[in-house]
Amino acid sequence: MKIAIVGAGICGSVLAYECIKRNLNVTVYEQDRQKQSCSYTAAGMLAPMAELESANTNVYKLGLRSLVLWPVLVDELTKLNHSIFYRDNGTLVLAHTQDTGSLAQFHSTLKRKLDDFDDCVSSVSASSLEPELKHFNHALHLKKEAQVDSHQVLTALHSVIAQQGEFNHSHVHTIGSHEVNGDYYDWVFDCRGLAAKDQLSLYGVRGERILLHAPEVNLQHMIRVMHPKYKLYIVPREDHHFIIGATEIESADDGPMSVRSALELLTAAYSVHKGFAEARIIRMDTGVRPTSLNHQPIVDVKEGLTRINGLYRHGYLLSPAVIEQALSDDLFQQKRQQRVNG
Ligand SMILES: Cc1cc2nc3c(=O)[nH]c(=O)nc-3n(C[C@H](O)[C@H](O)[C@H](O)COP(=O)(O)OP(=O)(O)OC[C@H]3O[C@@H](n4cnc5c(N)ncnc54)[C@H](O)[C@@H]3O)c2cc1C
Structure with a gap:
């Protein structure tokens, strides 16, 4: 199954890694070579309890799920010889x-x-x-709160993408169902962060x-x-x-x-x-x-196109859980099954 992911911030990068793990054929488009995206600025805190002060229970529950998924991801990246600082002493x-x-x-x-x-x-x-x-x-x-080094995580994920997928450093000017810059894909994921503000509020x-x-x-x-x-x-x-x-x-x-x-x-x-x-x-x-607008993460699925966005203060906290949700979506799974059945 040919997958395109547009945007290699934390959202697109974790997604690409999870797709590669599922043996999907992944191309990641990322225009930023200067490491200036929002994801490079993050402190990497995985703090669902502290965030609950102003967040709602949806963010909290996704955060709790991510607290389970992060050590697994860090462990897998460590086994691939990437050094990732992770600490969970609260x-x-x-x-x-x-x-x-x-x-x-x-x-x-x-x-x-x-x-x-x-x-x-x-x-x-x-x-x-x-x-x-x-x-x-x-x-x-x-x-129960934890943290990861955001730069180390992105570097490790990008290295896996470059080795086991395709990293395309060009600007995406058209993105739609099954299509990026005029090329066909079985599924497209839009993880452009704020650059998708015209498509999502x-x-x-x-x-x-x-x-x-x-x-x-x-x-x-x-x-x-x-x-x-x-x-x-x-x-x-x-x-x-x-x-x-x-x-x-x-x-x-x-x-x-x-x-x-x-x-x-x-x-x-x-x-x-x-x-x-x-x-x-x-x-x-x-x-x-x-x-x-409501400070909630967005997973917006149409045939051939999933948009994941709105991660606000919680991109590191929420990415693993939100991506788990996006990849188990029915429409996406049906397409995957069709491709398996030939
Ligand atoms: C100061 C600060 C501290 C933070 N601390 C934390 C924290 O401790 N814990 C936490 O969980 N979250 C934190 N966050 C929030 C977190 O950084 C964001 O939620 C997260 O970075 C959003 O990730 P993203 O992948 O959705 O978007 P982005 O990081 O913005 O990534 C989008 C990517 O898409 C690329 N792109 C856009 N348009 C195109 C195009 N047309 N063609 C090709 N590529 C394109 C961009 O170059 C970019 O790399 C913090 C944020 C800030 C600002």
Whole structure:
């Protein structure tokens, strides 16, 4: 079965990998050679509980399913000799004194929305998990959350696609049922993110994040800091690298980070751990999250064409589960069966 996938962000890349695993003949079209798509900006957090603060149960359930699927995917890529940083020791949610009201509110929202609250969330003193955070007394530990290194995952998936499928680095100008740039395919998947906004009702939500190298900081858990404006995270990566993010601004502007955002993110990091004062700024990134009007992922299936989009804040969290859903769709499965039967 000849499959075309347009877009090799996290969505198109996981999809391509899953199709290759199912012995389908895959061509991936990706125009971006500069690694600037939204998926390269992501912090790679797999945080369904923290996201439940503002997301609904559909996103939560898909997120839980992805938490099962991610370790399998990471394991498979590791066996193919790709090194992927994956950690599942949870998220620590903290607040400065002036924001303890927000932490209490966060706690009660999760308690109301989570059936298995006691299995997922513990009240702890921050220093019991992070000895360097002695100045925070009360914290919540979201025990089941995880993270992956987004760049490493994309690099590994792209390498599998290049070796076992076809990677076509051209711009797609026409896409439709069974057709990409005039070529016929048994099925086409449109994973173009925000570029599909004319076909699906999407808008952009700009996000900025900073990568720091901070040898004096030894945090081991993802840290969510209550903040009046943003859902603010410190995400530890390997070798004392930390992602500080992310802003959330309704705009499709993917231009460089503003001074205001840089000040807010860096101040927040420094307020949590003074060791960030001597950190080196490795890079500042901006991405625009492809967002549907109701903030839900979209899997839109017609004969010969599936559009997967609207992954918003959750592209890494949701991709494995959403793609599992898309590949088990009846129309797609019927076509696959027809091709098997010849
Ligand atoms: C600052 C920030 C932090 C984030 N952190 C997290 C996080 O911690 N966890 C999480 O789950 N999510 C996070 N996200 C959200 C996540 O990044 C997005 O949900 C995800 O990247 C969307 O992936 P996608 O593959 O749908 O779209 P994209 O990444 O935008 O990929 C679409 C691809 O299609 C290609 N394309 C478009 N048009 C064409 C064309 N005509 N021809 C060929 N190619 C084309 C583009 O070049 C692009 O590579 C974050 C986002 C931001 C901005």
